[in-house]
Amino acid sequence: MAEAHETRRAQLRERFTAAGNGAALITRPANVRYLAGAAPQGAALLVGGDEDVLLCDRMPTDQVGVGRPDEALRIQLLAASDGDAALAAAGLAAGLRADALAVEEHDLTVTRHRALAARAPRLRLTDLGQAVEQQRLTKDEEEIALIRTAGEIADQALGELLESILVGRTERHLALELERRLVDHGADGPAFATSVASGPNAARIGHRPTDRRVEEGDLLSVCLGAAYHGYRAEVGRTFVIGNAPADWQVELYEVVFAAQRAGRQALTPGAEYRDADRAARQVLHAAGYGDALAPRTGHGVGLENDEDPQLAPEAMGKLDACVSVTVEPGVHLPGRGGVRIDDTLVVRPPADGGPELLTITTKELLAL
Amino acid sequence: MAEAHETRRAQLRERFTAAGNGAALITRPANVRYLAGAAPQGAALLVGGDEDVLLCDRMPTDQVGVGRPDEALRIQLLAASDGDAALAAAGLAAGLRADALAVEEHDLTVTRHRALAARAPRLRLTDLGQAVEQQRLTKDEEEIALIRTAGEIADQALGELLESILVGRTERHLALELERRLVDHGADGPAFATSVASGPNAARIGHRPTDRRVEEGDLLSVCLGAAYHGYRAEVGRTFVIGNAPADWQVELYEVVFAAQRAGRQALTPGAEYRDADRAARQVLHAAGYGDALAPRTGHGVGLENDEDPQLAPEAMGKLDACVSVTVEPGVHLPGRGGVRIDDTLVVRPPADGGPELLTITTKELLAL
16 A cells, blocks of 8 residues: 555645645645555645655554554654644745645634744645545545445444344444444444434434334334444445334335435446436435435545535536445435435446445345 | 523623624534534534524434524524535625624634635624633533533443453453443443553553453553533543552552642642643652653543643643643553543632542552
């Protein structure tokens, strides 16, 4: 991976140099990690000059989830008098032969930006924009391997839960158990707060697990993600509790299943983001659920759990091969519950077999 | 609490009005929560004009940890076309009879600040600074009651762990078990990532739990925090594993214990932050551990786990009654391990019995 990180920095350098900058200061943690191989808390990366420098207040070690910086990087440990890593990096940049320093204006607060300008008064601060995020869109095969492993871990944790008794347990306890199992199977940790939603809560957007206990007759929707060496994947499924699902539950499940399948099948290189979204969305619309839908049916996953692209009606752009996304349409009926089905996939051309499914937990409607 | 929230907003209004602003836009989540009683993810609060408005993309409910907005607030639900809550609030503010809108420049990114300015081009954006954080420094008795409960929960979780077998279990599993127990006892969740550090890792600053298993003869340092209705408290202890602590372990423990006691005793209204820090720090210095110390020996706790004041050599300011802080000096000896002892306390005047200890787990050196 060390070479990959150098290559990524070289690509970035080409870009910001072409825009007239002598150096770039990277502060967004996922971007630091992408370019440096490691992102200790509070680290900043200065790209440009004779060498690239990772600034942090302690040696990056191979502790869980932090990663290991590549060997071409210089590591500079900070003293308390240096201020934070971004400030110290601006101090370094002030010593370079550069007129302009590109910074991540979407990451820096106004207050920090002002402090950087004060630390390097001779430098013009410009906006790097989302240049690194754009590089991150398409994954290389080593990244995909990590996302694949994250998906396997999430599948394993979910699979084990399904073998246990669910009735009578609270949403919060089920969520905690899933998170413990993620770690058991080698995850750095959960990729995000695990969602467990039962009965009337099922498939509710933004639901946080409550003390409600799972009951016979409930729909139960679960969404969890694993982080593995910094990379994430998520899986979401909906189950019915008890032997005899009600007709409305089966019908709703079949509609969401059909929508999710359509969304998956639309993941092809060159497809517009909004067309991939529409593929899933129109199935739900046609079934009369147009009012109950979330603003998007999927999103990118990688070093962040929620990154570009957005699969949404207004999203602009086209899918490329090797972009990793979720497809997760759902319907929530207030007071009754709902269904959501969520997979992580990699866009692949038809010649390579089409979209690669990274989360393989069954999508049959299981009665538990 | 509803009246408390209104009073807090009235105090803030007085302050920003005196500085020439017609309204203030609050975006930092802990500040929104402090002023509104609830902070659904992504919410923003507009204070000023005829009424105060909480903008969010869904109704704040009484879900775990989110809270409940007070009744004097108008709730405005956002449509997708409104953009994020801060943008929508800027749009509202543009309709007020106001020339200037105070915003939290330490919370807004440069990119978002620019978007706000574009949404309300007639308004001058000024910096509210840390006005809300300053209001939050001194806690009222209802806030202290919540912090007290958070401390009790952390104590309970830690107490239960001590009754179980520790040898042979990994740091990560012990951390997960502590977090499960926090939730068992009613926490919203952990206040921060639980730290469990064994053997050579013990008391290492910034340590994240690893797969190392606890062994006989280890020092084991544990630090955990509970969030309860948004408020946090933390407790940290160090134990020795096995029946016979080594002499160096006992000696190190006694030094850190003495330092922590001195730090606690220094918490009196009117004391300088840096004097409270120095009380603990000088005990460690005198014992020859001056090189191994963290940059601070304590920090504020409340709606955030790490808020002002900082108990550190360069910190400026004086403690007031009803300020809640941690006192957590520690020493880490590379390759050998270390000791850290951490309590949450409320500053009280001597007439009220002096500092109130909120975490009461024993500070004897337990051999487990």
